[in-house]
Amino acid sequence: MSNDESGNPDTPGNPDTPGDTDTSDDADTPPSIDDVDPFESEALAGEVPDDLDGAVTAEWKATTTAFQRIHTVLENTYEPKTTAEVADAAATTRPTVRKHVEPLVEAGLVEERDDGRATRYAWSETQRRVNRVADLAERHSAADLDAKVRRAKERIAEFRQRYDADAPNDLAEALDSDDTEGWDDLATWRTLEADLKRLRAAQSMADYLADSGPNTGRRDRSNHA
CATH class of the missing domain: 1.10.10.10 (Winged helix-like DNA-binding domain superfamily/Winged helix DNA-binding domain)
Structure with a gap:
């Protein structure tokens, strides 16, 4: 149980202690x-x-x-x-x-x-993922995002051809336990797949922000409080 300095449990139903007042x-x-x-x-x-x-x-x-x-x-x-x-x-x-x-x-x-x-x-972990996508959309131009997507797809295609596998899980099932290079490539492939999802989401978000007008970006909005 998590107790505050006065020894009272820190639960929503407990009254505030006398010294626990706003300044x-x-x-x-x-x-x-x-x-x-x-x-x-x-x-x-x-x-x-x-x-x-x-x-x-x-x-x-x-x-x-x-x-x-x-x-x-x-x-x-x-x-x-x-x-x-x-x-x-x-x-x-x-x-x-x-x-x-x-x-x-x-x-x-x-x-x-x-x-x-x-x-x-x-x-929120979901919000952390949204934040990363939003940062990509904000920091990179549409041309940059297109180039990153193209490069990620090219590298994924290279792994598919090299290992004759359609997806990372297919490669994982085919690899020997001592195939260090293969497991390294598998980790890179999985990272590329995750990056590609974020990049595509960033493209969609960038399109949305562009269609919504110039005043909808995060940095154009005032801080709260």
């Missing part, structure tokens, strides 16, 4: 579900500082809002964190985390997991 700089209004942009996924406040002691904490709090810090902590979270853990990492309070995390969960950016003892939060 003035953490009292910013949380964005609504309509305000949260799934594509605006870059860390709103940069990377989480390695050392949150003393002056570093003060500077981070002075230059960001509570929502930005919570967003940044969760976006860099792979192992789910409790409300108390997010609050500690974001230099804020548990009530503030609960207030700001709700729209992120509703928007599908953050996954909420309740094991009956505590509620934990982590950035």
Whole structure:
């Protein structure tokens, strides 16, 4: 069970402890579900500082809002964190985390997991994949994406011809356990297949953004909070 510093379980139903109150700089209004942009996924406040002691904490709090810090902590979270853990990492309070995390969960950016003892939060793996596709679409021109797709397809075709296999799984079944080069090629082939899916998705997203007009890109939208 995850306990806060006062010894109380960190569960959604527990009342806040007397010392667990918002400070003035953490009292910013949380964005609504309509305000949260799934594509605006870059860390709103940069990377989480390695050392949150003393002056570093003060500077981070002075230059960001509570929502930005919570967003940044969760976006860099792979192992789910409790409300108390997010609050500690974001230099804020548990009530503030609960207030700001709700729209992120509703928007599908953050996954909420309740094991009956505590509620934990982590950035959505689906959203991470969407972010990677969006970054490809934003950072590369249509011609660049076309060239990358063409090259990936050419290399996949080379593996198919070399091993007389239609798919990576076919090659895996045919390889001997000591065929080091073959297993290396298999890993490369699987990576190329995954890259090709992302590149094709990026092409579709780039087409959508182009058709939607010049003001729909992520970087054209204002940060929240």
